[in-house]
Amino acid sequence: MDSFQSQTRKKRLTPNQVRLLETSFNFNNKLDPDRKSQLAVQLGVPPRQVAIWYQNKRAREKNQSLETDYKMLQVRLENTVSHNARLKEEVERLKDELSKVPRFELG
């Protein structure tokens, strides 16, 4: 492996490293410079890798949140559609009922 590869090769963080990052992220999802260096030392990884992990984590959280919102909206849409169908049935029933009422000439 050459030096370029050894520096850029994608290396997975260990479960313990991830746990530490998760804990820190849950406390504050933005990374101030002091926290970044502190985590880098604790984890034994370059500060850049900590920053990138935070960026990716924020993106994952955002995606999950969008997915949750989407599912909620889908449920609301289904409920609205079925409510609309019931209202239409009711309108038809009332129209039918009205058609059976004898008409009176006014005036």
Add this chain to the structure above:
DNA sequence: TTGTGTTTTACGACCTC
């Protein structure tokens, strides 16, 4: 195995403050 789908890592381009 290996082919394939998913997740994670890393980065460049662009944006905001």
Add this chain to the structure above:
DNA sequence: GAGGTCGTAAAACACAA
């Protein structure tokens, strides 16, 4: 300018066939 998001490539991983 530093640090953010967004989009994406590619490595790592999971797992059915």
